[in-house]
Amino acid sequence: MLRRLATVFLFTTLLILLTQPPPAASTVVLCHLNESSALLRFKHSISKFLFPGALSSWQGNGSDCCRWQGITCHSVTGFVIKLQIPYVTDGHIVGSIDPSLFELKQLQLLDLSGNGFNGSIPKRLLELTNLTHLDLSDCRFTGQIPEELLGMTWLISLNLSMNDYSVGLQLQRPNLTTLLKRLDQLQHLQIGDVEVSMSGRDVSTALLSSPSLQKLKTLSLSNCIIVGPLLEEPFLHMQSLSHLDLSFNNLLGTFPPNIFLLPKLETLYISFNIELAVLLPPRNLTRSVNIRHLLLSSIGELSDGPLVPSNPPSQPRLEVTSNTMNGSTLSSCTSTRISVRNLSSGNPPGLIPEGLCSFSHLINLTLAHNSLNGTIPTCFSCLSSLEWLDLSYNHLSGSIPSSLFTLPSLILLDLSYNMFSGSLPKFYNPSSNLTILLLDNNLLSGDISFFMHGLPSLAVATLSSNNITSIICPFYLSRQKTLKYLDLSNNRNLRVEMSDSNNNTSMMNPSHNNTSMMNPSQLEYLNLRSCDIQSFPTFICELGKLQFLDLSSNNIEGKISACLWGITGFRLLNLDHNKFDGFQEPTNTTRAIGARLSLLSVSSNRINGMIPTFLCNYIAESVKLDMSNNALTGAIPDCLCKVSHLNLSNNQLQGQIPNGFNNIQLIDLNSNILTGTIPKSIASNITSLKSLNLGNNKLEDAFPGWLSQLTKLKVLVLRSNRLYGPIFTIANSLQAFPALKIFDISSNHFSGTLPHELFEGLKAMMQNGSEDIYVDNDVFSAVYVFHLFNVSTYFLLQGEIEQTIKGNDRPITSIKGPMNIVDMSNNNFTGEIPEEIGRLKYLHGLNVSNNHLKGLIPNSFDNLLQLEWLDTSHNQLSGPIPEGLADLTFLSILNLSYNDLQGRIPQGKQFSTFDESSFKGNPKLCGAQIEKTCYTGGDGDKEAMNKRDEEMQGWKYGSLGIGFAVGLMIITLPLVFVESVANWFWDETDKMIEFLLMQIGPSKFGKRRNT
Known part of the structure; x- marks a missing residue:
């Protein structure tokens, strides 16, 4: 009875337990407070560098950290077991990993890839004894991989690849052999870009000694400095390998050919x-x-x-x-x-x-x-699975097979930069997936409209630099329902319809007289640069979704159409290098175009008169405005001070520079007729201005030393004005002009000495900086490409910068890579050339000519290893030319003329390329370059020998005369004792000696008087 009751009781109890609802998930996985606190401290350590919205769920208001972004907790214990936050920072250097991370003792997976952590890999990772998967790839760690990391013998996956931003990581002490022996549980090893520096044979031996060889599924040794042949034997044992990267x-x-036959290998690079x-x-x-990916x-x-x-x-x-x-x-x-x-x-x-x-x-x-x-x-028509075909940058010719366009899976076809000719192919049953078509820089011709109409999914088409002759008008564009990017530039015979034509529309499709309105074009990018267009194609104004328009380098005359200002989505509008003579003023003053506009260029046209004030209604603060190389007159409107980049160079603008600049990054007012002083509002934001060019005007002011506090100023050009006084800086001498790369104050009235503190502050010229000043000649299409892929970019629109080289002004229109220049020529500077200039070891050009400088050329110039031109002419410099200048291998232009230099001109090396013009006007110089021998050393020995020969020649004639006199004296000696005869003898002897001395004297001393 009791047993039956006990059985019933147990059964009932079990039934009750089974019918109870499970406990709420929050009661099981609620994270621990200490781990929540540690995570918040870790977030705080990188908070300044997080992308907007990144880790926004990490809040300290009592929320469950197990529900935060990138956090996974154990379903029972609630401990954090996974932390996955790749690429949450903005690319700046974050610093070392905060120690709070090592409080997560139960962590099994840690992924911090793509963040800006730097320094050494922390040794405290060894404390995470449950960690099996570690990903620190694409960070900025440097130095030797710590031995403590090799103590994590429980690791299954280790990824340290792409830590190569500076010196990168090394795996040498310990080396790869030690790592593979000690991490005996490894299944995934990725150490691409880590400096292993081993032979292929040693790498093979290291693999063969690894206890985890048969377990390895992923092995990435890309860019590890592995040299020599590999052995086949270790790879034959890697039966689990699915990914191998040795690129x-x-x-x-x-x-080793049998690697292809590994049963599970799918990826081989x-x-x-x-x-x-x-x-x-x-x-x-x-x-x-079984390989699927073979590179x-x-x-x-x-x-x-x-x-x-x-x-x-x-x-x-x-x-x-x-x-x-x-x-x-x-x-x-x-x-x-x-x-x-x-x-x-x-x-x-x-x-x-x-x-x-x-x-x-x-x-x-x-x-x-x-x-x-x-x-x-x-x-190739048999490659039915092909999705990507790139045959660009070859010398392929003939017709393009129409079968390529019928490949069912093809998404991208790139045949650009070849020699394909003939008409664009005609095809039937085209691929419904072809999205990107790149045919630029070939010899193709034909009708583009019918060709593209057969590709229903086409989104990007480039046919620039061909011989396309077909008509382009809204009707054709409206038929391309998916087309967003069209580049037809550099087709000189392209026919562009000026406006939508009902005749064309009815001819193509009589039932649709307004097709362009029924099917509005989706086109966002249109490039018709260099197509010899004569009139403005007004159909463009019907492309309501247009964001990027390039009509530059055509022959379009008349006014810039007012309809452009009504396209609300414009980002870039490039109309430069045409024959426009003005603007049509819009009737609707609503600010449509300016909402998203980032670049407006009308440079190199024939626009005359005053800058139209209506532009102020369409230009936002972020606009880059380029109106250079026109015939603009009058004053600069105050409203233009709000743009981010302003280029009004090479016009006829008058008056003073406006005083309302705020966050501007570039100002180029070169070659106008501006007067007055330089407004201090230019420096209102010391971190914004990057380039200031006020050259070739009539400004009258002292040197704007207050500009020295601008921390990002890279270009300062004040040449050819009426500026005066000494050069001074207001910043600390070690901080003045820290980013400056081009400093040109030539052709003014500056005076005083060249300040030592100026050159001490030019830090950007002392190091090889990563941010270079350049002129991008194809900013337009580049910006759109970045826009397509949602990648932020920065373009510094730069006008021409003139440099005085050997007395001639030469424009620098394209600065590719770093270019560091100091030009202080044609002023009234006195004193000596500062030795501190020699510290500017990345200086490319130095011009201090036409001043009143004295003293020596500094020996520190030997350090200017990147110097390409040097001009110190028309000063009063003295002393020898430093021998070290001959070792400056990049020096191609040298002008030391018209000084008081002396001594031997350095011979050989770079100095053998310079002729007499580099040294003329220095009468005390000698050397092969000026065909003047020196007294000592080298050619000087030759001149000394010549001098000695001349002197010996004089003594030769003297000796003959003396011998004759002695002989005569011996014969006539007895007559000396006769008084009458003696008087006559001594008179004749005096005459003979005087004659001999006259013969010797000029040959011995005459040349010395003439030197």
Whole structure:
């Protein structure tokens, strides 16, 4: 009875327990307060660098941290076991990892990739004894990988790749061998860009000694400085390997062919091993290969070879870039062999090998930059799985096969920069997926409108620099419902319809007389640069979604159409290098265009008169405005002070510079007729202004020393004005002009000495800075590309900068890379050249000519190893030319003329390239360059020998005379004692000696008087 009751009781209890609802999830996974606090402290340590909205769920208001972004907690204990916050910072250096992170003792997975952590990898990671997956890739860690990290023997996955922002990481002490031995549980190892510095044989040996060799699934050793051949043996034991990356090394010999047959290998990257020979399996064995992603760009040789059959096939993915290819021709897709040989960049150009067609499941094929010639094989039509085909930058010719446009999976086709000719292909049943078509820089012709109409999914089309002759008008554009980007620039014979034509519309489709209105164009980018357009195409104003328009470098006359100001989405409008003579003033004053406009360029036209004030209604604070190289007159409107970049150079503007600048980044008012002083409002925001060019005006003011506090000012040009007084700075001498790269105050009335503190502050010229000043000649299309991919970018619109070189003003219109210049010529400076200039070791040009400088050329100039031109002419410099100047290998222009330099001109090396004009006007110089021998050393010895020869020649004639006199005296000696005869003898002897001295004297002393 009791047993029955006990059984009933247990059954009832169990039934009650089973029918109870499960506990709420929040009661199980509610995170621990100490871990929540640690996470908040970690967030605070990087809060200044977080992207907007990143980690916004991390709040300290009692919320459950297990629900925060990137956090995973254990379902029972509530401990944080996963922290995954990749790429949450903005790219700036964050600093070291905050110690609060190491309080998460139960952490199993840590992913901090793509953030700006720097310094050494923290040794305290060893405290996380439950951590099995660690990803610190794409950070900024440097130095040797700590040995403590190798003590984490429980690691399953380790990713330290892409830490190469400066010196990067090293794996040398301990090395790769030690790592593979100690981390015996590893399945995924990615250390790309880590400096391993081992031979291929040693890497193979290290793999062979690894206890986890058979467990490895991922091995990435890209760009690890591995040199020499690999051994095949360790790879044959890697039966679990699915991803192998050995690209960007210097592997030699033959790549072990049986690696292709590893049963689980799906991804193989061995690109950019330019001397590596690779054997591909012949077609009858490709079904034994399971590789899906195969990248073979820039290798030494690629060919088929005998491989052992393995498992059934899987689709490969191939990329072959930067190679020169030769191969045998296969007649069809069913050919039985692959022959792809000699893919090294140095081999002779060849044909596209048809053997590639045997990869019937190919997804990505890139053969760019290979010097390939001939035609595209017809068998490419068999690549039905192909999604990406890039044959750009070759010498391919002939017609484009229409079959390419019918590949069902094709998304991108890039045939740009080749020699394809003939009409654009006609095709039937086109690919419904082709989205990006790049055919620019070929010799194609034909009707683009019908061609593009057959591609219903086309979004991007570039056909610039061809011979396209078809008509472009709204009707054609309206038929492209998906087209957003169209580049037809540099087609000089392109016919552009000025406005929508009902005749054209009815001709093409009589039932649709207003097609462009029924199907509004989706076009956002239109480039018609350099198409020899004569009149403004007003149909553009019907493209309501247009954001980027380039009509530059045409021959468009008349006024700039007012209809442009009604397109609300404009971002960039480029009308420069035309024949516009003014603006049509819009009737609607609503601010439409300016809401998103970032660049407006009307430079190099014929626009005259005053700057129209209505522009102020359409220009926002972020606009880059370029109205340079016109015939504008009058004063500069105050409203233009609000733009971010202002270029009004090379006009005829008058009056004073406005005083209302705020956050402007660039001001170029060069070559106008501006008067008055330089307004201090320019420096109202010391962190905004980057370039200031006020040269070639009539400004009268003292040197604006207050500009020295601008921390980002890179260009300062004040040349050819009426500025006066000494040069001074108001910032600390070590902080004055810290970012300046171009400093030009030439042709003014400045006086005093060259200040030492000025050159001590030019820090940007003392180091090789990463932010270079440049002129981007194709800003327009570049900005759109960045816009497409939602990538922020910065463009510094820069006008011409003149530099005085050997007395001639030369414009610098394109500064590619760093260019550091100091020009203080044509002033009234006195004193000596400061030694501190020698500290500007990245200085490229120095001009202090036409002043009143004295003293020596500093020996510290030996340190100016990047110097390209030096002009110290027309001063009163003295002393020798420093020998070290001859070692400046980049020095191509030198002018030391018209000083008081003396001594021997340095010989050889760079100085052998300079002629007499570099040294004339220095009478005390000697040397081969001026064909004047020196007294001592080298050519000086030759001159000394010549002098001695001349003196010996004089004594030769004297000796003959003396010998004659002695002989005569011996004969007549007895007569001396006769008084009458003696008087006559001594008179004649005196005359003889006087004659001899006259003969010797001029030859010995005359040349010295003439030197």
